[in-house]
């Protein structure tokens with residue numbers, strides 16, 4: 558009716574857990590149900606020619622979903638598992654890498670039209686923050702950076718996670734810190750707030766200047782680049 562719902566249909570078709578339902582070992586269970594929300598933002602990009610990068614490929618379900626949803630899009634999957642190079646096909650490329658590897662920006666530098674990055678890999682807060690701070694600057698203006706499955710880093714959710722993850726600050730606070738300081742310091746009262754802003758590492762100051770919006774969907778956060 559409103560032209561939305563196509564992305565979830567494709568998520569169901571390829572069986573990614575981002576969809577409203579997910580089939581695992583023959584059982585249909587509730588999925589994360591992110592796609593209805595993402596589509597509100599992603600629908601205007603549908604006919605654009607651009608690169609979408611996803612961190613974490615697994616079966617390749619979401620890569621195939623993105624490929625069908627964005628008919629002119631180029632999809633780049635990143636994963637630790639080198640065997641997933643078998644997912645490569647027309648309009649789908651694969652890079653074997655850790656999502657937090659320092660040379661990942663260099664490997665992605667050949668793509669100068671990245672409008673969407675989705676982090677769906679380790680789901681550890683520390684990793685999510687490191688990848689975000691490294692890769693968000695690579696997005697084109699107007700692009701989206703989505704971090705999924707934030708609940709996995711919540712204390713006690715996955716006891717097997719390393720202690721570093723459990724010690725990470727609540728991701729929402731982190732996201733809001735990235736937004737808040739700039740808005741106040743740059744636009745409202747620079748004399749009062751600039752000294753505080755200036756205490757942050759330079760790369761974080763630069764990153765904050767680039768965030769236009771942050772939106773929470775249960776389990777996931779969407780940042781838009783200015």
Ligand SMILES: C[S@@+](CC[C@H](N)C(=O)[O-])C[C@H]1O[C@@H](n2cnc3c(N)ncnc32)[C@H](O)[C@@H]1O
Pocket residue numbers: 572573574575611612613614615616617618619620635636637638654655656657677678679684
């Ligand atoms: C949840 S699955 C991805 C699901 C896929 N995006 C989908 O929706 O169909 C997570 C994947 O992330 C990969 N992974 C885990 N930690 C990683 C890391 N630090 N860097 C890169 N890939 C990682 C795993 O090998 C696995 O294939």
